[in-house]
Amino acid sequence: MLVGIASSQDAGTLRVNPGNPDLSYLIQKLEGPGAAGGQMPPSGPLPQADIDVIRQWITDGAIDDRIVPDIPIRVSSLSPMPGASLTAAPTQIIAGFDRDLDATTVNVSTFILEASGGDMIFGNGNDVAITAASISVPSPATAVFDLTGVTLADDTYRMSLLGNGGSVIMDLGANALDGEFAGALPSGDGTAGGDFQAQFSVATPVVIGPTLDQIQAVIFSPVCASCHGGAIPSAGLDLSDADTSHAALVGIPSSQKAGATLVVVMDPDNSYLIQKLEDAAGIVGVQMPIGGTVAQSDIDQIRQWITDNALR
Numbered sequence: 001m002l003v004g005i006a007s008s009q010d011a012g013t014l015r016v017n018p019g020n021p022d023l024s025y026l027i028q029k030l031e032g033p034g035a036a037g038g039q040m041p042p043s044g045p046l047p048q049a050d051i052d053v054i055r056q057w058i059t060d061g062a063i064d065d066r067i068v069p070d071i072p073i074r075v076s077s078l079s080p081m082p083g084a085s086l087t088a089a090p091t092q093i094i095a096g097f098d099r100d101l102d103a104t105t106v107n108v109s110t111f112i113l114e115a116s117g118g119d120m121i122f123g124n125g126n127d128v129a130i131t132a133a134s135i136s137v138p139s140p141a142t143a144v145f146d147l148t149g150v151t152l153a154d155d156t157y158r159m160s161l162l163g164n165g166g167s168v169i170m171d172l173g174a175n176a177l178d179g180e181f182a183g184a185l186p187s188g189d190g191t192a193g194g195d196f197q198a199q200f201s202v203a204t205p206v207v208i209g210p211t212l213d214q215i216q217a218v219i220f221s222p223v224c225a226s227c228h229g230g231a232i233p234s235a236g237l238d239l240s241d242a243d244t245s246h247a248a249l250v251g252i253p254s255s256q257k258a259g260a261t262l263v264v265v266m267d268p269d270n271s272y273l274i275q276k277l278e279d280a281a282g283i284v285g286v287q288m289p290i291g292g293t294v295a296q297s298d299i300d301q302i303r304q305w306i307t308d309n310a311l312r
Contacts, residue, residue, distance in 0.1 A: 002026060003062045010035035018062040021055040030054070072178035072192035073099045073171040075161060076141075076185055082198035089152035089202050093145040093159055098186055100140035102170045109167040111135050111145055112160040120156040120201075130157070143169075154203050161196040168193070209308045210301040216242040219298050223289055237262070246312040249273060256284040265310045268303040277302070 002016040007025040013035070017023040025034060030051050032039025039045055057063075077096035080086060093113065108131075117126035133146040145159070162168050163177030170176055178188030179196030187196050220228075220239040227233070229240035235255050239245045254260040260272040268274045272283075277299050279287035287293065305311075 003064075007035075009037065016058055016062050019059060021058040024058055027051065027055060027058070071190070072163075072175045072188065073097055073101070073169070074178050074186040074188045075181070075196045076187075078159070078185070078198055080200045082181065082183075082185075082200070084200040086200060086202045087205055089147070089204075090200075091147050093147070095143045095145075095159075095161060095196075097141045097143070097171075099171045099175075101137055101143060102172055102174070103137035105168065105170045106137050106143045107135055107167070108132070110162040110169045111143055112162070113145055114158050114160070115153070116156040116158070118153075118155055122158050127158075152202055156199055156201045158197055158199050163192070163194045163196065209304040212242050212246055212305060212310075212312055215302055215305055216245055219294060219302065220245050223292075223294060227290065243312070246310075250310045250312075257282075263306055263310050266307055268306040271306055274299065274303060274306070 003018060005015045007013050007015050010025055010028075013023065013025040013028070015025050021027045028034045029037075029040040030046055032045065034040075074097065075095055076098040077094075079094045080090055095111070111132075113130040113132070114122065115128040115130060116122055117124075117128055119126065130147075130150065130152070133148045133150055134144075136144050136146065138144055143161075161177060161179055163179040168176045169179075176192040177194065177196065178190065178192055179194040180189045181187045181196050181198055188194065216239075221241075224239045228235070228237045233240070237255070238248050249263040250265065252262045254262055254272045257272060260275075261270070262273045263271045274280070275283050276288040277294050278296075279293075
């Protein structure tokens with residue numbers, strides 16, 4: 001009675017002109033008064049907010065959205081993308097669909113995340129189920145697997161949205177997910193039923209700590225080598241270049257303190273080099289270097305190098 005029908009009061013105007021609320025006689029009568037008679041309804045004007053809803057429906061084409069498509073719902077987007085290689089674990093997985101979801105069908109039984117157990121193979125008995133912080137449908141056609149507070153180790157992960165079995169994702173017309181994924185979205189083979197599965201990987205970059213060459217260039221050569229270098233280095237400790245420093249420090253007993261080792265691999269707290277730089281209790285003599293101190297940030301670089309095996 002509305003869409004595309006000429007008004008009986010103003011024959012030149014359609015009651016609802018799809019896409020054109022201002023040219024729709026329904027809106028003209030609701031906002032008053034129209035070509036003839038008074039503003040509708042007779043009982044009093046509708047709130048403008050309600051009229052704006054009708055305006056939006058007309059702007060969107062005045063579609064009869066009561067008709068439920070008989071084609072199955074499909075996955076139209078996914079984040080992380082299928083096949084993604086991530087350098088940090090995601091905080092959520094977001095699946096988009098081409099139709100509004102029945103939110104009650106999106107749950108721990110139908111939205112699933114698994115880790116491969118480190119071998120990049122699924123279904124061999126060592127898969128690890130990942131428990132979501134929550135699973136929600138924040139908007140009608142979007143489902144979210146929330147990973148807030150969930151630790152994901154470096155591994156390959158498989159995300160599944162189920163369209164087969166006793167529990168499946170459905171749209172508002174009870175159409176089951178058409179989930180088959182062949183490498184491109186949207187998913188599906190045109191027939192209701194079928195699980196959607198996609199994988200992504202997480203590989204956190206290895207943070208390489210300071211090298212001895214860097215420490216030599218920034219600390220040992222400009223700060224220490226003036227005393228601990230040359231023909232007769234102080235305390236017999238020669239720090240004149242990286243090779244010499246490594247040979248003089250790592251695993252070498254202190255000439256000042258019996259029982260102390262200058263650099264104990266992976267143990268900076270018990271390395272006498274650190275104790276002398278930080279003026280720790282029990283050192284013999286004074287803090288190094290004489291006449292000044294090394295910034296703690298620089299000492300921390302040496303500490304990290306020792307923790308990382310004091311490699312050359």
